[in-house]
Amino acid sequence: MQTEGRRRLLGQPARYHSGRDALRQLVRSGGLLGLWKGWLPNVQRACLVNMADMMAYDQSKRALLRHTGMPDSMLLHACASVCSGLLAAILGTPADLVKTRVMNDSSGHLYRGSLDCLVQTVKHEGFFALYKGFVPIWMRMVRVYAYLICFNL
Secondary structure: OOOHHHHHHOOOOOOOOOHHHHHHHHHHHHOHHHHHOOHHHHHHHHHHHHHHHHHHHHHHHHHHHHHHOOOOOHHHHHHHHHHHHHHHHHHHHHHHHHHHHHHHOOOOOOOOOHHHHHHHHHHHHOHHHHHOOHHHHHHHHHHHHHHHHHOOO
8 A cells, every 4th residue: 555656646557445455455366475475574674773773872872971971861862863863774774675675576576585686676776776765764763763752752
């Protein structure tokens, strides 16, 4: 359903008319296991983003406290969020791109898995193609972290 808006912008017909219709068609075409297509790259991305986020937030907060004399305040936590969001985006953007491409491979013939998608992307589009959408991804992460900090969640 997430790609239907893009399809409409490109002038392509909608594949699904509702969530129920999408579920019915996916089960019909790929069986019940078809609902889990792309789960591996999704888990890989989540692991990379969460690992980078947790490690970088704590380490950058400690470094800022130690080297800047900054008090433990909202500003310190916001700066640590910017740093952790940056590292999470650096590690997560390639995995996000691979996840999206594998999950959008409706034919199942473009990629044999995450690693194949990664290799093909670099081979045909260059290394920096892995970072398409980097700035919006980083800004989204920073915004979410800053929101959570401001509201003490």
